[in-house]
Amino acid sequence: MNILIAGGAGFIGSHLSDALLELGHTVVCVDKKHNLENPRCVFYEQDICDAVKLDEIFALHKFERIYHLAANSDIQKSEKNPSIDICDTLETTINILNAMYKHGVKELLFASTSAVYGDKREILRENTGDLRPISYYGGAKLASEAMISAFTAMNGMKANIIRFPNVVGPRLTHGAVYDFIKKLRKNPKELEILGDGKQEKPYIYVKDLIEAMLFLPFEAGMNIYNAGVESATTVKKIADMVCEEMGLKDVEYKYTGGSVGWLGDVPRFQYDLSKIHTAGWKAKHTSDEAIQLAARAAL
C-alpha cells in the first residue's frame, strides 16, 4: 500500500514506519523536522499546518491510507500558548481531512488520546458521554475526532480512531521516564517529581501499540477504540524503577506537590478495553514492564 504517516519522524511514528516498511508498504513520512524517521521512507520535512504544501505532497503521491500521528507531544508546553495545540494537534487534522477529501483518500487512522475524556473517575468506555477535556491537547484531539466524524459521514471514509494511553519504549522524546533519566544524569542524588507522585496511569509499550494499529481492520464509518493495558504505574514507582535501572540508591525525591503534575494533567484514569480485546488484540506487556523496557532502552 501507498501510505502517508503524518508525524512519521516522532517517537511513535518512527516505530510505525519501521513496521509498515517491514511489511513491504511504501511509506511517505511528513514531519516538522528530521528526527527519528526511518531512512527507507520518503521523507518530507514539512509543517502539516501548511495546507498548500501538504496538498502538493498529496498530489505527488497516490496515498491509499493515512496514519495521522502528528501532534504537539508536550502537553505542558502549551499551557502558556494554546496556539501550539490549535496548530499542531487540530489544524494538522483539518488539513489532512481536507487533503483526503480533495484527493479521494478514504482510509485514516487517527492517534487520539485518553485526554479526550477529561478528568473522570469512572471506567472509560469508547461511548462514555459528557467528554470534557481539561487540556488544550485533549480539546484539540476531541475536536479532531468531531471533524473526522463529519468527514467520514459526508464522504464514505473509513476511520480508525485509537485513543492512546501514555506510550513508552525505545526512542522516547518526552514524558516521565525521559525526564527522570535526564534529571538523574545531571544530579544523581536528587530527583524533582511533578505533583505528589501518586498520579497513576496505564503505560503501554510502543511495540504493543503498533501491533494494535496494524491489526485493526478498516471498516465502514468511524470506529473508536481504547488501546491500553489493564495495569497502571504511579509516578513514584516510575522514579523507583528508573533509579534501579540506573543503579542509583538513596536518591532524594523532591515533590513539587499537588495531585496533578501540571495544569491540564489528568492524574489517573482507567480504560474499559473490552472492545479492542473482543476485536482480537491485547497488549503483551504490563504497564510496569513497559516502563522497565523503556528505561532500559534509554540507558
Place this chain on the structure above:
Amino acid sequence: MNILIAGGAGFIGSHLSDALLELGHTVVCVDKKHNLENPRCVFYEQDICDAVKLDEIFALHKFERIYHLAANSDIQKSEKNPSIDICDTLETTINILNAMYKHGVKELLFASTSAVYGDKREILRENTGDLRPISYYGGAKLASEAMISAFTAMNGMKANIIRFPNVVGPRLTHGAVYDFIKKLRKNPKELEILGDGKQEKPYIYVKDLIEAMLFLPFEAGMNIYNAGVESATTVKKIADMVCEEMGLKDVEYKYTGGSVGWLGDVPRFQYDLSKIHTAGWKAKHTSDEAIQLAARAAL
C-alpha cells in the same frame, strides 16, 4: 455590561442584540456583513476568521461577556465545500477563545446545535455519549465545544453552551419556512419539498430562545443545556401551514424523495429538556405555534 455579539447581524443575533440593548447593556456586534444589526449597537463589518482584526476589536473594548453566534447558517451549502464550516463555524470559535484568553474575558455563551449529536434515535440528553456528527456544521460545532471545554478548564472561564434546535421567527434568512415562502411566491401552484416531507423536528420560537439565553446564569466551568420544545413539526406540515398562511389552496407538492432533506441532514431528533426546565426556563410556544408565527412574520 459590555457585551460582544459575534454574529450579531444574523437572524438570532439581531434578536439577541435587541434584547440586550433593551436591558441597558452596551452591545458591540461583529459580523461578516451588514444585515439585521440593531442600529443602536456598535457594529463592525468584519470576518471573525481574521484573528488579527478580531484582536484589535477586543483591544478597543473591554468586553465582559461574549455571545458567540457566528457560524455558517446554511448546512447544505458546505456539502461541496467543507471549508465553509471549518472557517465560519470552527475557526470563529478558536479566534474568539484566543482573544478571550489574551484579553482576560471570562464569560462566554456559545450557540451550539442538536447537530452535535449526529443521527440518533434515542432521546438526547446533554450527557449522551458517542456523539458522531454527520455534517460539517455539526462536526465544527462539536469541535468548538471541545475547545471551549479546554479553555474553560485551563483559564477559569464560565461558559454556557446552548444546543439549539431549529429556530424560527421574524427575520428568518434561511430554512424550510423561508424557502417555502420564496418558492411559493415564484410559483403558487407547485412546491418542491426536500426529502419525503416526513422529517420531523422541534422548532423553537426565536424570542423564547432569547429568553433562555438571557435567563441562564453564568456559573463556574462549562455548562451545557439543550434548549427546545417538547413538540415537533413535520416538513409536510410546515408546507401546509405556510400554504394556509399565504391563502393558497391545492398546491401540488413535489417531493425530491429520500428520508433526509440533504446529505448531513438529521431527519428527526428529540431532546430531553429536564435540565433547562429544572433550571427554570420553558418555551412559551409549541413547535407548530413557532412555525405559524414565523410564517406570518415573513408574509
